[in-house]
Each structure stands twice: as structure tokens, then as C-alpha cells.
Amino acid sequence: MAAPKDVIWPRDPHTAAKHALLRRYLQAWAPIMLSHNDIVTYAEGFAGPGVYRDGEPGSPVVAHQVLSGALRRNPRRVKMVLVEENARRKTELEHRIATAAGTYGPRSGRLDVHIAQGQCHPDLLRQLARAGSLNHPMFVLLDGFGGPEVPFPLLRRIATQRRSEVMVTFQPAFLVRFAGKDDRHRAAGDAFFGDSDWHGVFQQPASAKAAYLRDRYRESLGRAGFQHTLVFEMIDEAGHLLYLIFGTRHERGVEKMKEAMWVVDTTSGVRYRDPKDPNQQALDLELEPDTGPLRRILLDHLRTAPAARSVDQLKKYALLETVYRPTQVIPLLKRMRDDQDIDVSPGRITGASTITALHQDALF
Structure with missing residues (x-):
């Protein structure tokens, strides 16, 4: 989607599905990580205002709700590091997080929230270093507006903490449409993938371009240090495609993300598709799934x-x-x-x- 100009904008179906998946995964991730680590961090590089036009919570508020609940049953600490470029959205986010924190109670000091104005890169790394989070396990959500917005060095630095995980939003339509015609967009693609191998997309037939970029980006996550990757192909009712790509070093992380995926309610109007299915059938996630x-x-x-x-x-x-x-x-x-x-x-x-x-x- 194009970057919105307003402080608050409507939540689209892709976003509703992503947030449902995020909530389910963090509900599994937080207890597991807190049982083995004194401190863990949840971070976002495109935090947004924390709310959508009809009052739906943004991803930082979703995460705050889940992590607050996990800390009620665990004596350890969680840090949240949230970076937002727009000053007015940052102010709104601070208000929404303060409101969410008001429901947590007197133990809220164990949920330490850092909100900063800046760009995903390099400001997110700076804020993570300032919070002391780079030496602890992290879950980092890099949910921009679908373009090539996440430089490869950021992924590589996050991956140096072996228990850290990332989830990156990638909408291939931008590179397919513009990168072959504009050197600036091609350079942004090089920074995103970490090399120029993705340029092979320009020789692919139109029907294969998105899948080609998807596969090259999975390889990029592997080179960054994430041994296992999982791709969610999300298709809304209008046929718009969005890749949500998860990177981890641990098979258990993949397993828990799968479990989260298969219990997410699909009333948002978004369905999944398995990249390896030769027929590319869209899936409804049901108790008795179509296998x-x-x-x-x-x-x-x-x-x-x-x-x-x-x-x-x-x-x-x-x-x-x-x-x-x-x-x-x-x-x-x-x-x-x-x-x-x-x-x-x-x-x-x-x-x-x-x-x-x-x-x-x-x-x-």
C-alpha cells in the first residue's frame, strides 16, 4: 500500500490479518522466551500511531497487551523499542501506549517502553543499543508499507543475537513496476536484498516476477543469519498480494508461527497461499483444513x-x-x-x- 499522509488511517484487510497473527505468535513467544531469559525485547521500525481510524489497536498496542499479560505470570522483564518517523504519529503512539499501560497496574516497571522519532534504519539499531537490547533475544517487526524499506545490514545485525527473530513485510509490486526504470529504486532494491542477484527479475515473465523476488528475499534472510524462513503469501479479496516473511534460527520458532497461523480467524477477508503449491490455491484456515x-x-x-x-x-x-x-x-x-x-x-x-x-x- 502507498504510505498514508494522515496521522491515522483505515486498517486494511492485510493489516488485520497480520495483527491477528502477531497476537497469536507473541502469546506463544513471550512465555517461552521469558522462561529462559531475564530480559527480552519486542521492537518495531515502522511503529505508526498505535491506532486505526475505527479504533482498532495498532501492532505496538497489540504487542503491549500480550506482553503485559505474560508479565503477570512471570517475574522477568520486557523492553519495547518503537521507532516512528512522523512526529505527530509518535505523539499519538505515546498516548496509546500510556493508555494501554494504565490497565497493567503497579508492576508496569518491568515492561519498559522506549518510543523514538526516526527512520527504521539506522535509528532502530541506535535505539536498540541505547536500550541495551542487542545482547538479549528480540522479536523485531519490520512492517513498512510494502516497498524495499528494510536495508540488509539491519537484518544482519539483528541476526547476530542467535535467539532473535524478525518478521518483514514485502510487497513485490513496487520493484516489479518501478525498479527496472529508475536507478534510485534499483539501488533501494540492492540495499534491501543485500546484493544485486534479484535483478534477474527483469528477465522473468510477468507471471513469475513476484515469486522470483520472494525466493531471492528468503535467500537474503538466510545470508543475514536466519537459518529458517517462513513465507506467508497473503491475498485480499481484491487479489492484492503481500508477503509476510518470518526469519528465525530455531525450528521451534517456525513451529509456533505455524500454530499461530492456523488458528487465526480469516473473517478479515484475507487468505493464505502456499508458495510451493503448483496450483497456487488460496487457503481458508479452518479446523479441518484443505490439504x-x-x-x-x-x-x-x-x-x-x-x-x-x-x-x-x-x-x-x-x-x-x-x-x-x-x-x-x-x-x-x-x-x-x-x-x-x-x-x-x-x-x-x-x-x-x-x-x-x-x-x-x-x-x-
């Missing part, structure tokens, strides 16, 4: 793998390379076996069982 995309992904993976895969390997593949959870794999494999799409050796499906694809036309 048709996962079926196609696993068959494609089995056919291109150099050898048969064990059930445990397929569960790990689903965890790290798809939007699905490992717990969704075994029930699907049983149906695929019954439909004679796969061969299972031995016939009973266990973690060590090996799986081979049978039908070459199963994807169609």
Missing part, C-alpha cells in the same frame, strides 16, 4: 527427490518449506496411500516408513 495443496507439494517433492523419503523427513519438509504443520502430514499420507498415490514401506505409516510417489499424473 489439497499439501498433497500436490508432497507429490512434487517426492518425484524430484533423489531417493524415497521417510515420514519424518516429509514432516520436517512440511514444517520448514510449506505453510502446513507436521501434524497434518500423517493423516494426509494415509489418504494418499488409500488413493494409491504413494507407496508406503512397510505398509503401516510410522516415522521411519519410506514413501514413494506412484502416479505421474497425480498433480493434474
Whole structure:
């Protein structure tokens, strides 16, 4: 979306879905991190005013609510570092955070909030250093307006703290439309990706450009130091595409983010899509999920793998390379076996069982 000019603006469907996901993930992240660390930090580089036009809370307020609740059950400390470029929005954010803090009670000193005016880079790093947060685990939300706004050195510095995680918003339409025509936009893309390999997008057909940029950015997060990445392709009712890309060093972080994703209410009008699904089917997140995309992904993976895969390997593949959870794999494999799409050796499906694809036309 284009950067709004007003202090407060309407919340779009993508934002509603992102905030629901953020709330769910922080509800899992905070207790886990506080059980192992005396201090943890939540940070934002594009904090905004903390509220939307119809009164919905912004992401800093959502985070404050969750972290306050976690501290009621834990004696440790949380820091929040929030950077906002616009002075009037910063003032509004301070008001909203003060209002939220008023509901927490006398122990609020253990939730230390730093709000600063400045740009995401380099001011966020400066504020994190000032707060003493760079030596502690961090969850850093870099939710700009979808363009190439997050320089690679910022990601690399955050990743030096091995228990830190990031979530970055990326809307590929900007680079697809403008970077091939304007040297300034191309330079911004180089800073975002950390190299110029993404320039290959200019040789891609129109239908493949967004996916090409998505894959290059996952590689960038890996080079920055985030061993595992998870891409959420969010599509609103108008067909607008937004990538929400999560980076972590720990498989447990991926697992908890998946769990958060699959319990988010989709009444916002946004659906997910798995990047690896050959049919690119949009998903409604339901109690009984449509695993048709996962079926196609696993068959494609089995056919291109150099050898048969064990059930445990397929569960790990689903965890790290798809939007699905490992717990969704075994029930699907049983149906695929019954439909004679796969061969299972031995016939009973266990973690060590090996799986081979049978039908070459199963994807169609």
C-alpha cells in the first residue's frame, strides 16, 4: 500500500490479518522466551500511531497487551523499542501506549517502553543499543508499507543475537513496476536484498516476477543469519498480494508461527497461499483444513527427490518449506496411500516408513 499522509488511517484487510497473527505468535513467544531469559525485547521500525481510524489497536498496542499479560505470570522483564518517523504519529503512539499501560497496574516497571522519532534504519539499531537490547533475544517487526524499506545490514545485525527473530513485510509490486526504470529504486532494491542477484527479475515473465523476488528475499534472510524462513503469501479479496516473511534460527520458532497461523480467524477477508503449491490455491484456515495443496507439494517433492523419503523427513519438509504443520502430514499420507498415490514401506505409516510417489499424473 502507498504510505498514508494522515496521522491515522483505515486498517486494511492485510493489516488485520497480520495483527491477528502477531497476537497469536507473541502469546506463544513471550512465555517461552521469558522462561529462559531475564530480559527480552519486542521492537518495531515502522511503529505508526498505535491506532486505526475505527479504533482498532495498532501492532505496538497489540504487542503491549500480550506482553503485559505474560508479565503477570512471570517475574522477568520486557523492553519495547518503537521507532516512528512522523512526529505527530509518535505523539499519538505515546498516548496509546500510556493508555494501554494504565490497565497493567503497579508492576508496569518491568515492561519498559522506549518510543523514538526516526527512520527504521539506522535509528532502530541506535535505539536498540541505547536500550541495551542487542545482547538479549528480540522479536523485531519490520512492517513498512510494502516497498524495499528494510536495508540488509539491519537484518544482519539483528541476526547476530542467535535467539532473535524478525518478521518483514514485502510487497513485490513496487520493484516489479518501478525498479527496472529508475536507478534510485534499483539501488533501494540492492540495499534491501543485500546484493544485486534479484535483478534477474527483469528477465522473468510477468507471471513469475513476484515469486522470483520472494525466493531471492528468503535467500537474503538466510545470508543475514536466519537459518529458517517462513513465507506467508497473503491475498485480499481484491487479489492484492503481500508477503509476510518470518526469519528465525530455531525450528521451534517456525513451529509456533505455524500454530499461530492456523488458528487465526480469516473473517478479515484475507487468505493464505502456499508458495510451493503448483496450483497456487488460496487457503481458508479452518479446523479441518484443505490439504489439497499439501498433497500436490508432497507429490512434487517426492518425484524430484533423489531417493524415497521417510515420514519424518516429509514432516520436517512440511514444517520448514510449506505453510502446513507436521501434524497434518500423517493423516494426509494415509489418504494418499488409500488413493494409491504413494507407496508406503512397510505398509503401516510410522516415522521411519519410506514413501514413494506412484502416479505421474497425480498433480493434474
